[in-house]
Amino acid sequence: MPHQKRRKDVRNVAIIAHVDHGKTTLVDALLKETGTYEFKDGEDTIMDSNPIERERGITIFSKNASILYKDVTINIVDTPGHADFGSEVERIIKMVDGVLLVVDAFDGPMPQTKFVLRKSLELHLKPILVINKVDRTNARPDEVASMTFDLFCELNATDEQLDFPIIYASARDKWAVNNLDEPRKDMKALLETILHRVLPPVADPEMPFQMLVTMLDYDNYVGRIAIGRIFHGKISMGETVALIKRDGKIDKGKITKILKYTGLKRVPASSASAGDIVSIAGLDNVRVSDTITHPDHPNPLPLIKIDEPTISMNFCHNTSPLSGKDGGRFLTSRHIRERLEHEAMMNIGIRVEEVDGGERFKVSGRGELHLSILIETMRREGYELEVSQPKVIFKEIDGEKYEPVEEVVIEVDKEYQGEIMRSLGARRAEIKDIKITSVGTIRIESIVASRALIGFRTEMLMMTRGTGIMCQVFSQYQKYKGEMPGRTVGVLVSQSQGEAVAYALWGLQDRGEIFIKPGDGIYEGMLIGVNNKGSDLVINPMREKKLTNMRASGSDDAMQLIPPREMTLEFALEFIDEDELVEVTPKNIRLRKRHLTENQRKIMFNKNKQN
Template sequence: MSGVSQPMAFLAPGVLEVTPAVPSVSRSYAPLSERRAGDGSSNAAWAMSASSAIAAGVAALRRRSLRRAQRQRLPAPLRVATLDKPDVMEREDIRNIAIIAHVDHGKTTLTNALMKQCGMEKVKSMDSDQLEQERGITILAKNAAVNYKGIKINIVDTPGHADFGGEVERILNMADGCLLLVDAAEGPMPQTKFVLRQALKLGKRIIVCINKVDKPASRPDWVLDTTFDLFGCLGADDEACDFPVVYASGFKGVASVDGPEDLKEDLTPLLDTILEETPKPKVDSQAPLQMLVSNLDYDDYVGRICIGRLISGELTVGQEIGIMYGEDGEVRKGSVTKLWHFENNDRVPIDVVKAGDICAFSGLTEVTIGDTVVDLDDPKPLPPIKVEEPTVAMEFAVNKSPFAAQLKESTKVTAVQIKARLEKECLTNLALRMEPGSSSESFRVKGRGTLQLGILMENMRREGFEFMVSAPEVLLREDPDTGKKLEPYEEVAVDVPSDYQGVILEEMQKKGGVMKTMESGAVENSLILSFEIPTRNTIGMPGKFMQRTSGTAVMSSQFSHWGAFDGGAIRLRDKGSITTGATGKATFYSINNFQQRGTFFVEPAEEVYAGQVIGLHNKETDLNVNITKEKAVSNVRAASSSATVALPPKVQMSIDDWLGHMDTDEVLEVTPGPLRLAKKAQVKGLK
């Protein structure tokens, strides 16, 4: 274990490569108590304190990673000779890289800084969608390209939230390498583990970028150690564990490979590392046309736009092409009407695109993500894209409330229009599924989580749709060996101040969560608690944590595995609802009288209907009241009639808040205007 393995020879397609010697390390790791603390102590001292040869091997490989971060890197693999495929060449003028990370670790900010420093005069943010700008997260994967030292670097910005993992899985097919961003204070989080697992599964070259090193709570040494541990836990081989390290601040647009204390004036060290470490695209000049459609866009003028990486052959404007799905698929004919490549984050028209580059083209109407663009004379399809199955389902139905279709903004209210919109969404989002619902006017939609479905609902209401949705339902599957029911489990991480540790543990215990680890957080007197918990018990949990910790707890989760279903009853909320039994306007008098019974979602003069949920009861049972009742008129003056009473403001709820709040016997009415919650049994026409 203490020795060093001999140089190894690798066979790429038609290429012999020799890599430098790397330490041979077991995939076992020392206990957390024996790991080197991120306090600046030397790796040698840490290794000497470890009592096992395994720990010594880990320390040796850690030392090597640190040396790379200090510019003592060994040379990249050397090309020796071309073997049995003389037609296979490397494109020296292109690099294809995907930026992957946990949500809010700085992917988009860093990409914007790269474009600015590579000559883009007016930088347009990669988060161009309105919802992305409002929420500050990346929802859709996007392509960009920069030119550095005469080499084109195609960059794919991927979403960081677990609910949009389907975007990451299919986009990685376009890249040869990955830039893994890790927050210099938080370290690897649940989504970091997911995206890294996908990249390693595809054999991508990983560059680790420890971002936000300018934060006061930055602890890059600790982050580097935990990132290395994550590589090992995911079964990465020695070559993958020998990852290059770059320290950066995407906000300031600076980077360094020497350490966080020696940041350069710009991002040149990061760009140089990308050129050096990202594999060059290998293309076969004699192979027929092949391109896997990895993304779709739509334009009102040119129609559907296909985006992907050209594996072999070339595309030209006006070219006749074929489309296939898998080996058994039928060859459908089409032609390229318009062709683009990427410059910064714009699509620029071009006449010819050659193999190895990422491009977009129009001209096909019946095409889906996963189809292969092939040569009509020699069709050779690529394996279709496969993503993990959905874990949560909701039912979308026509709005049946008494206030349906009363807004002038509500232009799409029929089942046909809702179905067409959902089908269109499923074409561009492989993580979504749609099937018939419980009635002819409802549709069951499956996705990765409530955030993904909530984003879809928010987009639909802004487009003029009006509909109702049921409470989120966790999907179950059957074990093929035992026949028992299985349910999805989540890996949940909660970053919380130490004062609220007991609150988190209490809530997790109620929901059946099992604590796995507890570590100190990036901020003083904070903790990062990780749990394993059934997915059905996480619905509504972020909102609960926000309420009980005064908005200080940050929860993130990632699908872990399918586990045994205990068959317990599913109740999404531990308190009942306050409903109204009459239709009309809520009155000040009634709201004031029922203030002691709970909190309200409506205010005086707001229109309500019978069966609508207007508040949250203090007790577990539901409460039905007449919120439209007015004070009786009499000529008797009460002693307190002149007193001034101020009602507390109503509780403002977004779509995400409602999805985390609603129970299984309730439905959410989504309109371009108000959002209303109602009881199924009290709304006519609902099942």
């Protein structure tokens, strides 16, 4: 085998970590250390530029940054920590030669860490372990290091991968050290470790040009932008290239723009060569996993394997009587079709199919969070839509029905253990391990069908008075586990259209939780609360108090209304039943029956009974 040429002045690294273990803060610290980004007063977590990411404190879209240290360009790619964004992770680790595994010095490795780490080890990448937040009062860095070593063994890491360097850091305080007794003043220990332990990229500038497209972006001026790593050769502005599609077809195009990263900014460049991570424009029909090559030597690079979707939902334009009254700008099926087609092009984890002659769209993704982020994004862009209950996607293997199952880790206080175990038992969970953590909480690891987890997070938070922590990650497809318990409560359904009245809501709040407040717009078929008795109840939320000339002592005092539930997209998607929909507008999230009138619902009920 000929000796592989490596480019010594570049290092390509991905950062992987569980949600909230501090990887975005770590990138901020590295940008500050090398003076690559000028921070304004009070500015932080600049890698999480999307407003939804900032609100939720999670990374959803992978992003690139580039820093210069000792004349070496270090390209850092931030990856999502959540398994629902696995299609993002798959692509990112194809671009890099090493990974920084960031682990919280108290929590230790969590399920999402395991998911991304497994993908990295399969691609033979060498990790650097960064134990972050060692300044926490209850930090246990040595214990976490041995837990991480056990995880590597469990994931069949090679001897070379097991010999990983360990860096102790506090990204918030901007220091990193090789040993805890060293002075804590800067991030140099981490930067030096990246230089010495991450291999320079294999890159031969003399070979014909080859680049794998791992991400897409869009610009109103230059059109579609392909982002990826150049594996071989060089490219210059104005050059003609060949585009090899996933199915083997070859198109030709001309490079109109080349962009490189400096800090977080993309800056124009006249050329780029093997080893660089770049963005190039000029190819209108480029897709993720295509190869851009020299037109005289069209050799494709290996395709990116993309995980199958596990959950699907139906999207439809808003058909409620309040449609168009909440500031929505995009109200028709055509608008929704165009937006979903654009999403499917940019986000390869999403699939879109037409249902009912194009009136509705079946959207499949990697999980509830994956699809709820898409709905939230569309809502903020001014779309109004209705979405159905999330459904898992079953598979048939050798004539048998299989369903997706997830690995679930729940951490709760001791007094809630019994209730959680009972609830998991009802969902046919397979308990793998129960242990007491060093702070006295109970950590339960189990395998549960994805179907059974829809709605479980809300129930778990209610059981534990909001103190429980739950993490889940897709594991595999297993044999169908039979019927699962559904929603145990009924709903209160409005029988009229208008505005909710305080007196009517006051009379209903004993029946269960209320979703609306006095003065809110309502319509026939809208769900206004929970009926704890278990059956659906049609009610009149506009009932006024009958007035008399007599004043009764005490009864005319101010009515005490319990504040309604703050309606979130997550709760709405988990709560609804098969015959219900979530109405999403820029200003409101409402729950409704699929068939608004009581008569229609009875007809459909009788039809289903006969079938």
